[in-house]
Amino acid sequence: MVYDRFESLFETALDAVEEVYSMARTPKMSFGIDDGLLDIVALVGITCRHPVIRRRALSFMLSSGRVEGGRIGATGGIILKSIIEKEEDGLLQVRSSADIPAHRRLRIERGEQYASLRKIRLLLSRTPNDGPAVVEECWIHMPKDMNAVDPDTSLGEGMKEKLVPDVVFGCGSVSFLIEPTRQQYMTMARDDFCLPIPRI
Secondary structure, eight states, rough: GGGGHHHHHHHHHHHHHHOOOOOOOSSSSSSSSSSOHHHHHHHHHOOOOOOHHHHHHHHHHSSSSETTTEEEEHHHHHHHHHHHHHTTTSSSSSSSSGGGOOOGOEEEEEEEEETTTTTEEEEEEOOOTTTSOOOEEEEEEOOOTOOOOOOOSSSTTTGGGGGOOEEEEEEEEEEEEEEETTTTTEEEEGGGGGOOOOOO
């Protein structure tokens, strides 16, 4: 609930993103090692619980068609939409951040993308008022693809355990599968891209 007091900053961040997006020569695509527009919008969507601000971030991710390196706005949008639905499920009205109690708020502990299946597996945690954190598994279905298989119907017994995610992400890091047969990943942590700035 600590982020609830930053709603005006979240709105300012979205204003800035939308302004930059509208001025970009190629608004749909960007490639760089720095944080892009999608990272900013995703941060707002995940941390801000105000329904209007959050849905504004969701709308940008789902409708902009933005791709930044390996990040696809629609993919992040589908993840955010799922989290919003889980947090608000069963609540009568959500008009402000305060309407989502602390024990309903989710945090992504780990995500695994299975591109060939067009699915993402999330491990989400929440902290109840009177106990330890609870971790729950959630599978998100990506847009249908003709080449995708459905793991619930198309894979034989024991095959689900042999699936290897092509992307694994968590707080501050992401790993990309570079050698499937040996299950080798290239991992990038948030600190890998910090450029030192000399003090004057």
